[in-house]
Amino acid sequence: MASFSEYVFPETIEEAYALNQKRSSVIVAGNMWLRMCGLRKKTAIDLSRLGLDGITEEGDAFTLGAMATLRDLETHPALAREYGGAFGEALSPIVGTQFRRTATVGGSVYSRFGFSDVSALLLALDARVLLHARGETPLRDYQREPWDRDVVLGVRIPKGRRAAARSVRLCSTDLPLLVCAASLGPDGLRLALGARPGRAMIVAEGLPADADEAAFAAIARDVPLGGNRRASEDYRRRVAPVLMARAAAAVRGEERA
Ligand SMILES: Cc1cc2nc3c(=O)[nH]c(=O)nc-3n(C[C@H](O)[C@H](O)[C@H](O)COP(=O)(O)OP(=O)(O)OC[C@H]3O[C@@H](n4cnc5c(N)ncnc54)[C@H](O)[C@@H]3O)c2cc1C
Structure with missing residues (x-):
């Protein structure tokens, strides 16, 4: 199971990109694969509020x-x-x-x-x-x-x-x-x-x-x-x-x- 210290909903793509440059961060999409990986990261970057689902x-x-x-x-x-x-x-x-x-x-x-x-x-x-x-x-x-x-x-x-x-x-x-x-x-x-x-x-x-x-x-x-x-x-x-x-x-x- 993956675990994160903080779970962030960026408000812009630029913010998501900047957060994702840190090795301690990971992007979360549907979490269907990630959750099985046993990954431990400081920051989870959730893209679900960026209007990318069209x-x-x-x-x-x-x-x-x-x-x-x-x-x-x-x-x-x-x-x-x-x-x-x-x-x-x-x-x-x-x-x-x-x-x-x-x-x-x-x-x-x-x-x-x-x-x-x-x-x-x-x-x-x-x-x-x-x-x-x-x-x-x-x-x-x-x-x-x-x-x-x-x-x-x-x-x-x-x-x-x-x-x-x-x-x-x-x-x-x-x-x-x-x-x-x-x-x-x-x-x-x-x-x-x-x-x-x-x-x-x-x-x-x-x-x-x-x-x-x-x-x-x-x-x-x-x-x-x-x-x-x-x-x-x-x-x-x-x-x-x-x-x-x-x-x-x-x-x-x-x-x-
Ligand atoms: C049990 C199981 C069976 C599967 N069987 C098949 C199969 O038969 N055929 C098949 O084609 N696929 C299969 N898959 C893969 C599945 O279709 C998805 O591709 C996979 O689970 C990714 O899930 P997700 O979209 O929730 O991404 P997540 O699990 O949230 O993320 C997966 C990776 O992508 C990165 N990521 C996600 N979105 C972005 C983005 N926008 N930009 C940059 N990085 C990003 C994450 O950081 C992470 O590293 C299977 C997966 C599982 C868990």
Whole structure:
């Protein structure tokens, strides 16, 4: 269980950022991960009063606020319309509804978990992370960086792509053994893998829309996959092309199972 000496609700982003520069401070979003960490910090910085919980649609993009919950994404009608239900598909297997009503976009993106359904889908959609100090940065770069003390304000995702996500789990609600998110736009098919195990990454871009199983098998031979106590590397390498083919079929509108 995490414990803090003081619990602060900053009134501005600048205040939150300044507080977060101290090693004795930590940002609290939904507290769903932090509370399990046994962390002891002087100051907890709660972002919940900063108006970061919106999902807005402007022109050619959506902005997902850092404090929007996974359930907000999963049930948002405009996101469902634009991305063909991909947020529902990708996020509904995560733990349970009550959990997803509290876990946030910011906590998920900042943490860069090696089992993330969230990051895999956002990568497939070419998301950009909105950071207070640094500004906008591509998620694909952010995924490779060490944890820092900037504040995630939200995520921007361009419109114009259909998306789908497929995962394999030992049982529903468990952590994924492997995740594949796909998106299809004017520049072709993009695939991202999560739970490799390791931070999610883009594994293919600009593939033809009708890429076939041989193409997916070739990609799966070379992508960085590993083993852990949940699944071996060999298992993941066999499952990867199957998930890629299923996600690709879904974005082509061939199946939505
Ligand atoms: C039991 C369990 C099972 C899970 N299963 C899955 C799964 O199957 N698939 C999946 O994708 N995810 C899974 N997750 C991760 C989950 O979806 C959330 O990403 C995670 O719990 C983060 O929760 P939170 O948003 O409450 O963030 P918190 O726990 O509050 O914070 C997490 C970290 O992010 C930092 N942080 C939070 N917000 C910001 C911000 N705006 N700016 C900078 N730093 C910030 C915090 O300081 C902390 O270090 C699981 C988590 C748990 C606990």
